[in-house]
Structure formats: structure tokens, C-alpha cells
Amino acid sequence: MHLNSAPLKIGIVGGGPTALLMFKKLLDHGDQNISVDIFEKKQLLGAGMPYSRHGALDEHVTNVSGNEIPALFSSVEEWIAKEHLHTLNRFKVDASHFNDYKVLPRLLFGRYLSDQFKALISRAKQANMVVNVHFGCEVTDIIDDEQAGVCHIVHTNGIHQFDRVIICSGHHWPTRHEGKVKGYFDSPYPPEKLAHRTDHPVAIRGSSLTAIDAIRTLARANGTFEKSENGDLSYILDQKSPNFSMLMHSRSGFLPAVRFHLEDSHLSKDAVLSADEIARVMAENDGFLPLDHVFKRNFLEPLAAADPAFYAQIKDLSIEQFVEKMMAERERLSAFELLALEIKEADRSIRERKSVNWKEMLAVLSYAMNYPAKHFSAEDMQRLKVSLMPLISVVIAFAPQSSVNELMALHQAGVLAIVSVGDNSEVLVNENGEIVYTYADASGKKINTVYQTFVDAIGQSHLEMKDIPYPSLLSAGTISxxxxxxxxxxxxxxxxxxxxxxxxxxxxxxxxxxxTGIAINDHFQVLDRYGATSGRIYMLAVPYIGGYNPDFSGLDFGEAAAKLVTASMFPIQESLEDELLT
Known part of the structure; x- marks a missing residue:
């Protein structure tokens, strides 16, 4: 229990999935002498951007299934069994044939998350926890009053004072030309803006899941998908859009890999290096945690147990040599030839419930290295970004089967293609207001193409400290x-x-x-200009912590971060609980 008579006042900025996981951890902790205020600028809790109409339409699906997400109030399967029939019919979900291994339409998943948040708030109030939700409330500033030992959240409806503030504001998409240059979109979100007839070639920057979001919406606005009696999918171009096509401009020229069966649906959360091991290894390596050590512990060792034959092929390779080997195998085929093979591999994996071990271990590595990455040397972080992350970003995207089947249908219809543009491509707006995509092709020839429509779909960028929308944190030196x-x-x-x-x-x-981003410690507390923390402000907003968390995304990451935040707020209780569990 919190020992002071007055409750510990906690303010959560944002009401999306990360806020949901954070609230659940606070509730699970069992300290009734706290109060929680949640500030959400929209009118919906739980869904955030990805799982609401700000980030999805009916055609967009999740890349995780119910068995892969953290435990909430009820499982997805339990929730589906009780959901209204007309809602399930809208999303073509049959409750009698649904299980937690299936992915959901994102908007339906957003309803699930929203209902979970409501249920947890109801449970909290029954336990006499004070909970206040402020809808339609945009936070415009956060002030850390060091002298008084409190924080102030400034918002559109006033100002509130708190003992702790947890920033869970989610995705942020800065605008460069959108709204000023016709046909230029700085992101595909909200997707309604792309849901119109486009009778000309469209340039899409990127080939990630974000690009797939744009493709699925544009495709439906300009044609239809049809399934034959044997289940084959085809795309029929609308007669009113005969000139419509899409060209993905990808740095590597690769498409994301396809979802397969995960042996460990929660990606070995216990694989994260312990604080003791990190401290020991850093003491042995001049204060650094070597990337090679993390690669060995969180990739090679579990791979040796899961797939000895594959491990034998790569055990003596450096990280760079391993990446080169895996990339070379992908480069032997064109992007869509490789995609066709991966669809078959994934189908077999799911049918036989047998993992593709090296891919799963790579996902484990991505998860496990995220939190201690702030202890890498600058050289190792550069190695990670230049060598390992390009492979990770392709392999563990886990594109849903329905998405990749549509990509294949569009490609076979001659509507979708992909080109490799390397690291030096540019998208410029010339003096005539035209959008010009410039890059060098495989032979080194410079290509300049003018497009009427351009969609930047590289995904959430890692933003700089100056992009944080809370001016007092910057001016007071609360963050660094x-x-x-x-x-x-x-x-x-x-x-x-x-x-x-x-x-x-x-x-x-x-x-x-x-x-990129701001400095935080191992508990996600912000560090000031002197490298110290007040302990009052926590940063869990993905765009602003990318420098220390190179692959921070997804519900599993949010749950683990929420646990670390809770542990720092209640260190005595958490350590006692850990001892009891041990």
C-alpha cells in the first residue's frame, strides 16, 4: 500500500493501447491509495490511432492474434463470443468458428480494446480506486515543478496537478506538404483521405505494413477483389480507373515477411536480460553492453535449442555475415517471387502449427534487445541500425495472410509493383507544384518521375526532441x-x-x-539536461524514445514498459512480489 494518507495522483496522457496496459499494471498492483486521471483527445479509450478510424478502415487487419497479446480483462475469443451479431456480420467474423489464433479487423480489435479499458475502469472503481477520464481533452503542455515536487498537465479545458505523469500519447505524424501540395500525403492516416478514385499511377514510399494499409484502401477505391470457387483471389480494375496503378519505392526492394505459427506466442518475455547480467557484462566491457553478447544470448542460444541444424549453419558467423547470408538468399528472387514462396511457407507453418524457428528467434532478439539498447556503445548502435535492423524490419513484420494475398492479386493484375531505390532517393516538390520522385536504378541511372499522388508510408518515424509538443519540458531542460x-x-x-x-x-x-528522441532511464523516466531524473515524468510515447529503443512497438513492448514504470513507482512492493514469485 501507498504509505501516505493522501493518494498518489497519477496523470496518464493519452488513452490508447499503451495507456490501457499502463492502467492495467497500476490496477494489478493493488495499491488502492492512488488516483488516476486519463486525458484522451478523442472520444474513445483503448483503440488509439491504429485501431480506430484515425488509423484503419474495415479492410485493415491486425498483425497479431488473440493468443499473442497480453492478458487483459477477457480474452479476444471470450469477447467475440459475447459481441453483437450485427457487429460480427459487418466484419465477416463467425463466432462459432473463431479462436484466439486468428487475426481480427483492426476496427473490431479496437472495439475489443475499448471494452477492455471500460471493464478495467469498472473493476478499479469497485476496488475504490479514484479514476477520472477526460475525453476531448488535448494536452498542450506538461510542467515539472521541481521545487514543489509535482507536475502540471495543461490541457484544452484547464490544468491539473499530479505526483506522477506518464506520457502515452502514441503515434505522431508530422506534416511537410500535406494540405499544401495537391496529391501529397505525409502518411496514409486517417485512411479515409485515400478512399477515392485515383485514375493515375500512385507512388508509395516504403513497403512496410504502413504501405500495405495504403495499398488496401487505394485498391478498393479503384477496383474489387474476387475469390474463385477454389479460393484463388483476383483483382478486377474498375472501368472508371483504367490508368490506376501503384509503385512501391522501397529502400531494399523487399516486401514484409508473412505471418507464421509462433511456438512461443509471447516471444519469450523471460528472455530479456536480467539487470544483474547486464550489470555484470557492462562491468566486464568498460561500461558497455556489447551487441554481440545480446545476439548470442537472445538469438544464437535459443536457436541452438530450437533448430540445431540451422544453428550449425550460422553459429560461426558474425552479425554482419549472418545478415549478409540471409539477405543474399532473399535477393536471389524478385520481391513477389519471394512473397509467393513465403506464403506457402507460412501456410504450412500455420497448418502444421510448427514455427519458422530462425524468424521467431529474430523476433525474440528484437524484443529482448530493445530495453538494454541504451547501454550499447555508439558503434554498436550504428551496427544495429545499418546491419541488423534492416533484416529485422523485413522478417518480423508478420504481414497477415489476407494482406499478402491481396498484394499478390494486385501484382498479378499488373496494378502493383515494387522498385528498390536505395538510401539516397528523394521526393521533391518543384516550382510548378509537381511531386517528383528521384532515385538511381540498379544500373546507376538517375530516374525522375512526376506523380499526381504520393503517399509517404515508411511507418512511424523516430522523432527528435524538438518535435515533442510540450514546450515547458523543452524550455525548462526537463528532458534532454x-x-x-x-x-x-x-x-x-x-x-x-x-x-x-x-x-x-x-x-x-x-x-x-x-x-533520435530523448534520454530515458531503464524505468522510462525522462533525464534532464544534467542526466538526472526527477522521477515524476515517464515517457512511453513511441516516436520520442526511438534512439534508446530501436524497435519499440506492439502490445508486448507496451506491457513490459508498463511493468517497469510500475516497479519504479512502487519499488518495495514490486521487489517483495518478485521474491514471492521466485
Missing amino acids: PAMLKFNDQLLAQKSHESGDEKIIKYADGSYYQLV
Whole structure:
């Protein structure tokens, strides 16, 4: 129990999936002497952007199934069994043939999450926890009053004071040209803006799940999908859109891999390195956690147990050599030839309930390395981003079967193609207001193509500290930019002296690499300009912590972060619970 007579007042900024998981952890903790205020700028709790009409239409589906998500008030299967028939009919879901291994339409999943939030709030109030939800309430500033030891949340309807503030504001899509340049879209969201006839070629930047969202909406606005008696899917172009087509511009030229059966549906949450191991390894390596150690512990070792034959093929390879081997195998085929093979592999995996082990272990690695990544050296973080992350981003996207089947149908209809544009492509708006996509093809020839419609669909970008929409956090120095120390200080010094603006010399004379977002500690507490934390403000908003959390996304990540936040708020109780569990 919280020992003070006055309740610990907690403010949560945002009411989406991360806020839902955070609220559940606070409720599960069992401390009734707290109060929780939730500030949501929309009128719906739980769904956030991805699972509401701000991020999805009826055609968009989740890339996770019910058995893969953290436990909430009830399971997806239990909820579906009780949902209104007209809602299930709208989304073509048959409750009698549904189970927790199936993916859902995103809007339906959003209803599930919203109902879970309502149920948890009801349970909290029954337990005498004070809960206030502020709908239609946009937070415009957060002020950390160090002298008074409190925080203030400033919003469109007033100002509230709290002991702790947890920022769960979710996705953010800055605009560059949208609304100013006709046909230019800085993101595919909300998708209604793409749901209209487009009788000309469309450029799509990226080939991620975000790109698939745009493709599914554009395709339906300009044609129809039809399924034959034997189950084959085809795409029929609308007669009023004879010139419609879509070209994905991908850095690597790869499409996301297809969902398969996961042996461990929660991706080995217990695989995260313990604090003791991290401390021991850092002590042995000049204060750094080596990326090679994490790769060995969270990829190679579990792979050796799960798939000894595959492990034998790659056990002696460095990270770079492993990535080169896996990428080379993908490069042997065109993107859609590879996709056709992966569809068959995934179908077999799901039918036989047998994992594709190396892909699953790569997902485990991505999950497990996220939290200790802030302890990498600057050199290792660069290795991660340049070498390992491009493979991870392709392989563990887990594109749903229905999505990739539509991609194949569109490609076979001659409506969808993909081109590799490398790292130096540009999208420019010329003096005539035309959208020009510029890149070099495989032969090095420069390509300049003018498009009437361009959709930036590379997914959520890692944003900089200056993009945070709470001015007092910036002006007061409550937050600071994320940075990583170099292992090779002499080399870093030379790069700094040669003008590399991303390398800074710190007050102690050491050299650091600036990375995206803000600095946080292991409990997601923000660090100020002096590297200290007040302990009052927590940052769980994905776009602003990408520098220290290179692949922070998904409900599993949100649940783990919420547990760390709760542990820092109630350290004595959490340690006692851990001892009891042990």
C-alpha cells in the first residue's frame, strides 16, 4: 500500500493501447491509495490511432492474434463470443468458428480494446480506486515543478496537478506538404483521405505494413477483389480507373515477411536480460553492453535449442555475415517471387502449427534487445541500425495472410509493383507544384518521375526532441537528447573535429553520438539536461524514445514498459512480489 494518507495522483496522457496496459499494471498492483486521471483527445479509450478510424478502415487487419497479446480483462475469443451479431456480420467474423489464433479487423480489435479499458475502469472503481477520464481533452503542455515536487498537465479545458505523469500519447505524424501540395500525403492516416478514385499511377514510399494499409484502401477505391470457387483471389480494375496503378519505392526492394505459427506466442518475455547480467557484462566491457553478447544470448542460444541444424549453419558467423547470408538468399528472387514462396511457407507453418524457428528467434532478439539498447556503445548502435535492423524490419513484420494475398492479386493484375531505390532517393516538390520522385536504378541511372499522388508510408518515424509538443519540458531542460558514448574515443574525436554534428563532446570530455528522441532511464523516466531524473515524468510515447529503443512497438513492448514504470513507482512492493514469485 501507498504509505501516505493522501493518494498518489497519477496523470496518464493519452488513452490508447499503451495507456490501457499502463492502467492495467497500476490496477494489478493493488495499491488502492492512488488516483488516476486519463486525458484522451478523442472520444474513445483503448483503440488509439491504429485501431480506430484515425488509423484503419474495415479492410485493415491486425498483425497479431488473440493468443499473442497480453492478458487483459477477457480474452479476444471470450469477447467475440459475447459481441453483437450485427457487429460480427459487418466484419465477416463467425463466432462459432473463431479462436484466439486468428487475426481480427483492426476496427473490431479496437472495439475489443475499448471494452477492455471500460471493464478495467469498472473493476478499479469497485476496488475504490479514484479514476477520472477526460475525453476531448488535448494536452498542450506538461510542467515539472521541481521545487514543489509535482507536475502540471495543461490541457484544452484547464490544468491539473499530479505526483506522477506518464506520457502515452502514441503515434505522431508530422506534416511537410500535406494540405499544401495537391496529391501529397505525409502518411496514409486517417485512411479515409485515400478512399477515392485515383485514375493515375500512385507512388508509395516504403513497403512496410504502413504501405500495405495504403495499398488496401487505394485498391478498393479503384477496383474489387474476387475469390474463385477454389479460393484463388483476383483483382478486377474498375472501368472508371483504367490508368490506376501503384509503385512501391522501397529502400531494399523487399516486401514484409508473412505471418507464421509462433511456438512461443509471447516471444519469450523471460528472455530479456536480467539487470544483474547486464550489470555484470557492462562491468566486464568498460561500461558497455556489447551487441554481440545480446545476439548470442537472445538469438544464437535459443536457436541452438530450437533448430540445431540451422544453428550449425550460422553459429560461426558474425552479425554482419549472418545478415549478409540471409539477405543474399532473399535477393536471389524478385520481391513477389519471394512473397509467393513465403506464403506457402507460412501456410504450412500455420497448418502444421510448427514455427519458422530462425524468424521467431529474430523476433525474440528484437524484443529482448530493445530495453538494454541504451547501454550499447555508439558503434554498436550504428551496427544495429545499418546491419541488423534492416533484416529485422523485413522478417518480423508478420504481414497477415489476407494482406499478402491481396498484394499478390494486385501484382498479378499488373496494378502493383515494387522498385528498390536505395538510401539516397528523394521526393521533391518543384516550382510548378509537381511531386517528383528521384532515385538511381540498379544500373546507376538517375530516374525522375512526376506523380499526381504520393503517399509517404515508411511507418512511424523516430522523432527528435524538438518535435515533442510540450514546450515547458523543452524550455525548462526537463528532458534532454538521447546520446550514446563511443567506445573508441580517439576515432570519435577525429570525426567530431572533422565536422560531424551528430558527435558531441560532453562536459567530462568524452565523445557521444546523438541519436533520435530523448534520454530515458531503464524505468522510462525522462533525464534532464544534467542526466538526472526527477522521477515524476515517464515517457512511453513511441516516436520520442526511438534512439534508446530501436524497435519499440506492439502490445508486448507496451506491457513490459508498463511493468517497469510500475516497479519504479512502487519499488518495495514490486521487489517483495518478485521474491514471492521466485
